[in-house]
Amino acid sequence: MSQPQAKFLRDYQKPKFKISHIDLDFTLAQKQTQVVATSKVFRQGHHQEPLVLVGDELTLLSVMINGNKAEYQLLAGELVIDTALDNFELQIITQLDPEANSSLEGLYMSDGAYCTQCEAEGFRRITYFLDRPDVLAIYTVRVEADRQAFPYLLSNGNLIDSGELQGGRHYAKWHDPFPKPAYLFALVAGDFDLLEDKFTTCNQREVKLQVFVDKGNLSKAHHAMASLKKSMTWDESRFNLEYDLDIYMIVAVDFFNMGAMENKGLNVFNTKFVLADKASATDDDYHGIESVVGHEYFHNWTGNRVTCRDWFQLSLKEGLTVFRDQEFSSDLGSRAVNRIHAIKAIKNQQFAEDSGPMAHPIRPESVIEMNNFYTVTVYNKGAEVIRMMHTLLGEAAFQQGMKLYFERHDGQAVTCDDFVAAMQDASEVDLTQFKRWYSQAGTPQVDVKEHYDEQAHVYQLTLSQMTPATPDKAEKQPLHIPFDIELLDVDGDTVFNRVLDFTEETQVFTFDGIKQKPIPSLLQNFSAPVKLNFNYSVEQLVHIMRFATSEVAKWEASVSLFSQSVWQNVERLQNNQSMYIDPRILDAFKGVILAQDLDKALMAEILTLASASSLIEQKDAVDLDSLALAREFVVFEVASDCEDELLARFRELEKVDDAAARALKNICLSLLLKVEQSYAALAKQQFQSAENMTDSLAALSALNSESSLIRDELMSQFERQWIDTPLVMDKWLVLHATLACSKCINQLQSLFEHEAFSFNNPNRVRSLIGAFAAGNTFEFHRKDGVGYQFLADAIIKLNSVNPQVAARIITPLIQFKKFDATRQAMMKQQLQRILAVEELSKDLYEKVTKALA
Incomplete structure (x- = not known):
């Protein structure tokens, strides 16, 4: 086969034509849907090049210019129209087969309903078009279908007309007054249960809210609706951003490649991120729904009103919006636990991507298939880059930057550079070096060495940064790294707490008046997405676990303690030595279980011992067989040494109806099963008496370390029930x-x-x-x-x-x-x-x- 060719950011050119308005008329049929697309087209600049539109898996029926049959060529994936006109009305009629579309891009069927997914390049499966994000048009959409089978006909914007037609058919007409790229177009037609509510904006505008779900699932839509209202309130209070249409719709479909899609005014969601009730959804599911509903709503401004110039700028909308949804979850819940979840995504997944063949910066330089760049790098590392900017500027200046960004670029398709420029101009902070985070792939490694002068009471930290070579580039430049530190004295008191501006390959930071050698808590709150290399002793890590003011730092120290012990035992196995664990590590974890002043959700995170995949990401080369034995040994030692305390905590929390308490109780149960299989009876009892999915699933998960009669029995029972x-x-x-x-x-x-x-x-x-x-x-x-x-x-x-x-x-x-x-x-x-x-x-x-x- 011919090899697909890469596209490059450096080759970007402005579109030679623009489309200011498009009217779409859909006559829906499962195998032969007809689409009439009528566009107002304008030539841009002085040239006589033809109009080239893209299409995929379409049957072309007609092409008309100003009502007359047009001359055109139909090449591989392209419709080429040669015209001397500078502006004209273009009508294209296409036919497509939604039922056969298993790719779930463009228009397809999901359990009997019509649904679209147009990001990144799905609109070209609906009609021939300038399917690129920098072509923004006003959309008016008419949808026609059988009324009985498809009573709801939905599209972007506000409903402006609807009515009955002959033969049991009906239509609906929608108009979106805000110009948008084709990837934000949406259409849904089906028979759903509908949950309705309303929201009054800060300027006293009433917005109709609708959540559409499959028949029989109405009772599971209330949490999504509540999450939407929380999102709208939060975006007004934190970012002063008001919703702009008269209606906001969410539709849940079962066949969907992504989690959800932010189409203007009509969000299409995977059912996983809408449906929830106590019996069928876990606490994590509830949190995930709130987060994703927030994410898609926040896109209304960071992605829709201001969108990407090209797909290489994807992090412009996704990294920024992930940061916003993380802040939303943190403001509404535990900031520490939400931060830990974000850090895990970076360390366990994004670092792996950075060290693999698909390594790319948050703004990639080249791409063959755009779908491959919906990645943890673009999304999650992109959010970390925004977070670092927020750290450097502070909340007030960051908000001024956001305000300036919207004032400059509302209704435009822009670049990551435009966003950084707004932040820099609003704050007067030089972000020139910081911008390297956008173009440089790989995970920086920061080596830290300490020196203490006991006579002069001077403490020094020497920081060195190096980013390993990645497939796209070997030579790397120093980055601007905000490096958050806390220095603790032997009594656990803070003697210094600040964010350092680390900008050089090697940089020395000196702290005067330090009367005793401190214990440094480095890179607190994971202030930058880097790998930290510092030779922590067990004693220092235990001290940080006890005294750091940052709860995230306490968790990080616990991960380091566990990881150090695992890798030390890997080395012992390779040297034919017996495995061993330092008693101080066991005491540290026991102290967490016994702690009365720690958030139970944080305790659960600390006791969720690092997975094999996360341990693998800590090393350049891994002996998998030794790692399996070493990790199993350390987990067993921690669990068995804390057995009594784990059981006591489990019993204490057994009947507490609270998400944090359930998290701690269930990790205790999981660890008890690592000690002794006789605790399987506890898991079985919990499963049979559980009043929520969190406890049911936790009992099964605790039993999932090996096949057993109890596990198999409960799995069969679960299957029959659900x-x-x-x-x-x-x-x-x-x-x-x-x-x-x-x-x-x-x-x-x-x-x-x-x-x-x-x-x-x-x-x-x-x-x-x-x-x-x-x-x-x-x-x-x-x-x-x-x-x-x-x-x-x-x-x-x-x-x-x-x-x-x-x-x-x-x-x-x-x-x-x-x-x-x-x-x-x-x-x-x-x-x-x-x-x-x-x-x-x-x-x-x-x-x-x-x-x-």
Whole structure:
């Protein structure tokens, strides 16, 4: 096959035409939907080049200019119209097959409803168009369908007309007064249950709120509605941003590649991030819904009113909006725990991406398939870059920068540079060096050395930064790193607490008047997305766990204690020595369990001992077999030494109806099962008496370390109870996928035929195949290579079904360089199998070729 070609940021050119208005008329039919697109087109600049529109998997029926038949050429994916007119009305009629569209891009069917997904390049599957984010138009949309089957006809903006038609059909007409790019277009038609409410804005405008869900799920929509109202209130109070349309709609669909989509006024959501009640959703699900509803709502300004000039600027909207949704969750809940969740995403996933073949800056320089850059780098590291800017400027100046950004660019498609310029101009802080974070890939490593002059009472920290080479660039420049530190004395009191401006390759910071050698708590609150190298002693880490003013620093110290012990035991195994754990580490974790003044949610985070995948990210090369034994040993030692305290905490919290208490109780249960299988009776009792999904699922998860009669019995009971609830069955699939047992893969293969699984549904695929590859580390990396073959087989099948999902779950297979030569060879062999597939998608081609290069 011909090799897909990369596109480069450096090649960006302004569009040669603009489209100011577009009227879309949809006559919906499952196999033959007709779309009439009427656009007002204007030539930009002095040229006579033809109008080139893009389209994909469309049947072209007609092309008219000013009411007359147009001359055109239909090339591979392009409609070329040669006209001398500088402005004209263009009408294009296309036909498409929503029922056959398994890619879930463009217009497709989701459980009997019509649905669209146009970001990044899905609109070209609806009509031929200038499908690029810097072409903004006013949309008017008419939708026609059978009334009985599709009583709700929805699109962007405000409803301006509706009515009955002959033959049992009806129509609705929508108008969005705000210009938007094609990727924000949305259409939904179906039969739903509807939850309605209203919101009065700060300027006393009343906005109608609607949440559409599948029939029978109305009772599960209330949390999403409440989250939406909280989001609208928060955005007004924190950012002074008011919603701008008369109506805001959310539609939940089961077949959706993403979590949700911020289409102007009509958000389409994966059901996972809308539906919730106490019986079927966990505390984490409730938090996830609140966060994602907030994220998509916040896009109304950071993404919709001001959008991206090109897709290389994706972090302009996504990094900024992730920062905003993180702040929303932190203002409404535990700031420390929300920060810990954000740090885990960076350390466990983004650092892995930075060290792998798909490493890219938050503003990539080149791309083959844009879907491959909806990544933790663009989103989560992008949010960290915004957070660092907030740290450097402070809240007041940051808000002034946001205000200036909207004043300058409302209704425009702009760049990351435009955002930074607004921040710099509003604050008068020079961000020239800081901008390197946008263009430089890789995770900086910061080495710290300390020196204390006892006579002069002077303490020094020497910081050195180095960013390893990445596939795109070997030479790296120093970054502007906000480096937050706290110095503690031997009594645990703070003697210094400040953010240092670390801007050079090596920089010395001197602290005078320090009367005794302090214990440094470094990079507090993870003030920059860097890897910290400092030779902490056990004693120092225990001290930080006890006395640091930052709760996040306490958690970071606990992770370091656990990780140090695991890696020390890996080394002992490699040297044929007996394994050992320092009693001070055991005492530190016991102290957490006994603490009366710590947030229970924070305690649960500290006791959630680092996973195998997160440990792997701490090293450049990993002995997987020794790591498995060492981690198991340290977990057992911590759990067994704290057994009495864990049991006491569990009993104390057994009946407490509170999310933080449940989190602590359930991690106690999980650790008790690591000590003795007799505690399986506790898990069974909890499962059978549980009054919420959090406790039910936690009991099953605690039993999931190996196959047992009790586990298998409860899994079957869970299946019988929830077989008709797909989102809950996803949790059941994840439990199967993460079973730490040699027969796991055989069970997964048999589940391909289970009624709860479908290769056509992204949620099912992610729950069974994706969860196995990403979450069952030692079974995926089995010595016989069966785990690699299992994933490759699934990806080859998905290539022709949904290549976007296939490319997202392949990630563990391309991140092979940390492992031994035998495993690397087997992983590469499976990648070669995938590369040999006929008609391999661009999504997979890009990732596989970069990995094999």
